[in-house]
Amino acid sequence: MPETKKSSQRISPKKLSNLKVVVLCIAAATTFWILNALNKDDYNTIVDFPVEFVYDQNQFVAVAGLPKTLEIEISGNGWDLLRKYFNFNSDSYPIELTNPAARNYILTGDLKRSLGEFLSPTQLVSVLKDSLKFNIDKIKTIKVKPVLDSSSFSMANNFRIADQITFTPGTINLTGPTSILDSLEENFPVTLDENRINKPINKEITLTVPEELSKLVRIEQPKVTVKFDVVEFLEGNKRLKIKRLNFPKSVALADEDVMIMISYLVDERKSAELKDLEFEAVLDYYKRNKEDSTITVQVRPMPDFLEQVVAQPAILKLKYE
Numbered sequence: 001m002p003e004t005k006k007s008s009q010r011i012s013p014k015k016l017s018n019l020k021v022v023v024l025c026i027a028a029a030t031t032f033w034i035l036n037a038l039n040k041d042d043y044n045t046i047v048d049f050p051v052e053f054v055y056d057q058n059q060f061v062a063v064a065g066l067p068k069t070l071e072i073e074i075s076g077n078g079w080d081l082l083r084k085y086f087n088f089n090s091d092s093y094p095i096e097l098t099n100p101a102a103r104n105y106i107l108t109g110d111l112k113r114s115l116g117e118f119l120s121p122t123q124l125v126s127v128l129k130d131s132l133k134f135n136i137d138k139i140k141t142i143k144v145k146p147v148l149d150s151s152s153f154s155m156a157n158n159f160r161i162a163d164q165i166t167f168t169p170g171t172i173n174l175t176g177p178t179s180i181l182d183s184l185e186e187n188f189p190v191t192l193d194e195n196r197i198n199k200p201i202n203k204e205i206t207l208t209v210p211e212e213l214s215k216l217v218r219i220e221q222p223k224v225t226v227k228f229d230v231v232e233f234l235e236g237n238k239r240l241k242i243k244r245l246n247f248p249k250s251v252a253l254a255d256e257d258v259m260i261m262i263s264y265l266v267d268e269r270k271s272a273e274l275k276d277l278e279f280e281a282v283l284d285y286y287k288r289n290k291e292d293s294t295i296t297v298q299v300r301p302m303p304d305f306l307e308q309v310v311a312q313p314a315i316l317k318l319k320y321e
Contacts, residue, residue, distance in 0.1 A: 044075045044125060052092035055100045055136065061216065063177050064135040070108070072115070073125040093118050100136035101178070107131050137177035142184075144172050146207075146224050149189040155230070156198035158265060162231040167224050172207065176217035190226060202227045233265035233307055236274070240281035240299065240311070247285045254317035262299055263310050270305035277301060281311065293318045 048069035053062075070093070093115055095106065108127040116124040146167040155161070172188050174181060190205055204225045209217045240260045260281040266274050282298040289295070295318055297311045 044073060046071065046073050046128065049119075050092040051132075052094050053097060053100070053134065053136070054094045055097040059139055060097075060100050060136050061139050061177050062135065063137050063179065063216065066134050066136075067132050070111075070115075070132065071128040073128065074119060074122045075125050095132070097136070100134065101138040104135055105131045105133045137179050139175065140178050140181060141173050141175045141220070142181050144174055144184070144186055144188040145170070146172055146190045146226075147187040148226060149191050152190075153192040153194045154196055156196040158233045158235070159198050159230050160233060160267075162229040162269075165226065165228040167226055169221060169224065172224065173220040174209075174217055175220060176213070180213065180216060190224060192226065197230060198232070200227075200229045232268045234268050234271060235263070236266055237261055237263045238279055240279050240297075243280045243282050245282060245284040245286070247283075250321045251285065252319055252321065253283075254319045258313065258316060260297060261312050263308075263312070265307040267305040270303070273303075273305070277303070283316065288318060293320070 049072050050068060051070045053066050093111075095111065097106070108129055108131055112124060112127060115127070148165050167190070174184070174188075188207070190207065192201070192203070192205070194201065194203075202225070204223055207219050207222055207224055208214070209219060238261065240262060242258075242260060262279065280300050282300050283295050284298065285295065287296065287298075294315050297314050297316065299309055299311055302309065
């Protein structure tokens, strides 16, 4: 069979040259049309025009983000509208607030005159929103009391904090928005960040506010010193004398030879006083459990320098003759 030649898919140089001429003509015509159109007046468009709130930032603070633009309809020369639409070389319109904490909005109708002058030579047709809302609060300073956050430290086994925890300074000044400071408690938690404490603490701590408030609330004294002593509670045990109260002659203990012991923790500073105490296991028949004929051991005396006092056995069985 005879071979067939493939048709060429390439554009000839002459056609390519003609195509370039057409494209250039269209681009020139479009550019001429756009330039001519932009030189005309009486165009209308809607733009988000930048605004800036102006107020005394030494007296007031924005609690939330402020509006950055105001949606308006404007008319004028095409070039002017183009610059306004894309914010080319456009200064933000300043909205001056004398007492921004008095209310949380401003009526846009009150801005029209000065805004119209600011937009010149472009004309202001209308403002599309009735008001601009904001949240600006008055700044104030309050005093709070530092307290130790109990979850920020742990004590070694059988160690306790002795007496009071002291802070220097004794109060902390917080500065920030009135609405936020009024919602805070009077106590300011201080994080100790210590574990298994078994010796006195005298530590300087850098204070921080919660992360969600860090941009609004400032601590005027960022450091505080916390100080306290510790005491160890010693383990001990004693045998108790049994003292019966209100027992009828016909009632006795099921085990008359029972030996009652107590285990306890004692404040090491009071260990000498403990030696002079005579402990008793008081059995009051009037406080018996009538359902199962048992009686609970009551340990006396019970000084406040003892902890974790446990009697063994704690409950005794009665028998009736």
